[in-house]
Amino acid sequence: MQVTSSVRQPLVTGGKTYHDVTHDVCRQVEGKPSKLWFLAFLTAFGVLAIGSTALLATLWEGIGMWGLNKTVGWAWDITNFVWWVGIGHAGTLISAVLLLFRQKWRTSINRAAEAMTIFAVICAAMFPIIHMGRPWLGAYWALPLPNTYGSLWVNFNSPLLWDVFAISTYFSVSLVFWYIGLIPDFATIRDRATGLRKIIYGALSLGWDGAAKTWMRYESVSLILAGLATPLVLSVHTIVSFDFATSVIPGWHTTIFPPYFVAGAIFSGFAMVLTLMIVTRKVYKLEDYITIGHIELMNIVIIITGSIVGIAYITEFFMAWYSGVEAEQYAFINRATGPYWWAYWSMMTCNVISPQLFWIKKIRTSIVATFALSIVVNIGMWFERFVIIVTSLHRDYLPSSWAMFYPTLVDVGVYLFTFGFFFTAFFLFAKFFPVINMAEVKSVLKSSSEKAHK
């Protein structure tokens, strides 16, 4: 019965049994957190606390606290928004698209990647909300709620409103997808626990008993959710790119934005998954579950999407020249050689050149190199959004209103706040939730572990 391929690497190494899987994952939830965890958590929480002062300043005084001026009306806020949404693409891509493609290696990484997605989308959604200035009234501006002005409805012709629907749908469907996957694992923790933990995880597991009929429905739900989430993932960044592409600003007004943004989102999302997973596997000793093979496969996705992004950058330049539109041509020449040349070339180096290093097998199977490059990619992707947004705005049609953007401390603080939130949430997740989808790993274990049925 044992099927072991001589060509493919096993997905789980170390000859794990089913019980080992349960034990290795539940150990993190059941044990006392380590000093390292406390240190990491407190650092993240400290950043959150420091950043929250900037957030409060923004809410109290208004967005005049940011470095925006009348020429550059969108800067760090929207850059950070797009950056975080992009990062939030990997999780659902891994769990939905790779499920449809029957890529079984996703089983060890999908749980943590989806958690990351959810936290990243929360960070992203915060920016447009605080950019409203008075977010406590924001529901009337963003949602089709009856009001005393008519009702004067929200504008369904606007891509900004499409974004409201896209991001909130993406967030809620990802959350549901993630939770459905967690139910059987919560039941595993429940059945190992006593006392208060049993009660809490018992409630979280919704009374899961692992009956064959429930598993059948569960599989059906997972498959359909994956089918729904796949176009959803692609639609979210497509719609985010519409925020720019449907405008008539030179540098934004491009038809290649949707696929270009989606590729960029997957690119940065996988980079962030690698950053987090390399640390998690080390700290939690999960090297047998998240193997070099997993890291290599993710690096291959990074080469592909990184190359798509690179081609998109060059295509934009070509189209600016080929269109013959002077304003368009100027916008791109200004990007590469104007006052923001350093941002443009940081982006080109980090996003176009650095991922090409992964063609070398030694680099893409090296943990240190992957970790370093994953951070480089995320820096590059932040610069990409900054370049698109700020360099397209700062020199508009009227030279007398040309300006530069200088971030204030509050700009930096709000960005820090999202980092603090993201890592605080991720560390809490890593402590209290099973970081690896035990049930799904067990279902692929037999073909990849010799001891599995002994």
Place this chain on the structure above:
Amino acid sequence: MERDTHFILGVYDDEDVLLHAVEQVRGSGVKIHEVYSPYPVHGLEHVLGYKRSKLPIAAFLFGMLGLTLALTMQFYMMKFDWPMIIGGKDYGAFPDFVPVSFEMTVLLSAFGMVGVFLITSNLKPWAQPRIFDLRSTDDKHIMAIDLANNSSLDLDKIKEILTESGATEVNKKSFE
């Protein structure tokens, strides 16, 4: 309240042994109450003779509901309730309504289907499931056989059938 209270449990270590065992046990005329596994075993629903889940139909219907609601809402608000010329477009600018319609289709489809799944599978935070064997969420497959449903068969006979089919343990379990 009438609840089935006495069960014979067959404990299996391996999913392939389990699949054959289910066929064998059902073939010898024993009615299986349910099989509990720590992970989804492919093909188990077929050998147990379960009908395909109707959840895809629920997902489709909820999706259609979402689409209808989204289009109705957008046309009502933009074309009838408060028409405004925006960018020189038609009041009912259908292409502009596609993104929101798509998102609401997905949203209602996903939530509706998951809601139906939770209700039909009786999954709720206050549920008190009957756990036959704690190892069924760890590394063992548990085949539960309801004695009340198999009264025509002798207890020892059932135990024998289970052992023969490859069960590593055969246990009795009673609920109050």
